[in-house]
Amino acid sequence: MPSSELGDFLRSRRAQVSPNDAGIHSYGTRRVSGLRREEVAILAGLSSDYYTRLEQGRERNPSAQVLDALSRALRLDADQEMHLYRLARLVPSARGSSARESVSPTLLQLMDTYDSTPAFVLNRTLDILACNRLAEALFSPFTAADNLLRMVFTDPAGASFYAEWHRAAQATVATLRLAVGHDPNDARLTQLVNELSAASPAFRQYWEEGQVRGKTLDAKELVHPDVGTLSLTFQAFDVRDKPGLQLVIYQAEPGSPSDQALKLLGSLTATRDRERRDLEASSTD
Known part of the structure; x- marks a missing residue:
């Protein structure tokens, strides 16, 4: 699997949000599906450089406030938002949970x-x-x-x-x-x-x-x-x-x-x- 699941998830969700859905007026030919990085950064109140580092895996420890802002900007539902928090390690994870456990x-x-x-x-x-x-x-x-x-x-x-x-x-x-x-x-x-x-x-x-x-x-x-x-x-x-x-x-x-x-x-x-x-x-x- 990819080395930066957090960055991959942000990219995949960014591609699923259209400018119209985000309330952004778009002009000319767009080279990306969904939102551009700088558009997500603006919607979330982040610097474009910081958001780029998140997607590229160079920043792996965003705060809860940053994740809240990204969840709103990317229009995440409850499952997706919790997934984002887990990828950022702000929710405790259960070790070994996918092993073939026994049923009582x-x-x-x-x-x-x-x-x-x-x-x-x-x-x-x-x-x-x-x-x-x-x-x-x-x-x-x-x-x-x-x-x-x-x-x-x-x-x-x-x-x-x-x-x-x-x-x-x-x-x-x-x-x-x-x-x-x-x-x-x-x-x-x-x-x-x-x-x-x-x-x-x-x-x-x-x-x-x-x-x-x-x-x-x-x-x-x-x-x-x-x-x-x-x-x-x-x-x-x-x-x-x-x-x-x-x-x-x-x-x-x-x-x-x-x-x-x-x-x-x-x-x-x-x-x-x-x-x-x-x-x-x-x-x-």
Whole structure:
């Protein structure tokens, strides 16, 4: 990954803000997309030289007041602003948070009670650490349900499973970007970014855009080969006793076709499990 994540993030956000959005009158041909460095400096009340040093990585310790001003100038949302603060090391980071942490037996037991909603646990690098039975069934088209980014970008099933593939791809990369703010030198994060950059030009493009967004509440449209299209919403909850982990729950509108499809998927899974157990039992007789 680049040596100055702070500078790279500022550049990527500057490119996303148009002069009109910032209230700047623009004349003639512009050689950059978005704002110029000197325009950001003026909007934030900084010297052009100081802002240039921030982008170039020669200044790595801006104050909270400077970050507040840059957040306003670059029109950052809450996730992006927190990411900026983490990159500047003004928010404590959790060490080792992207390792493949264990999920507590209590949480696993809770997930198993969700028999009509897929539930799974992610870490900051979007490794899937645990699934309940319905989530396993939902992700069954994939070769391995081990990491959301691999599933989206390198598994052949991804293109057909996600009805809005580009939206899903952009969202997963934007979520992974948050991990950089917690620990840019994390070995797991570096390995994953390098792996996906080599395997997928689309991942490289989205990664270079520098979008940042956390998982909270959103809608997804998925296509499962056994039950067809599923229009679902999801919510993500922080696991308080394991910082960096999130419990993600998918659900359908009660009584909707997607709700019926989820119930059918659960029924098919239960039937297959029963047939497998019967086969295993008969083979031992």
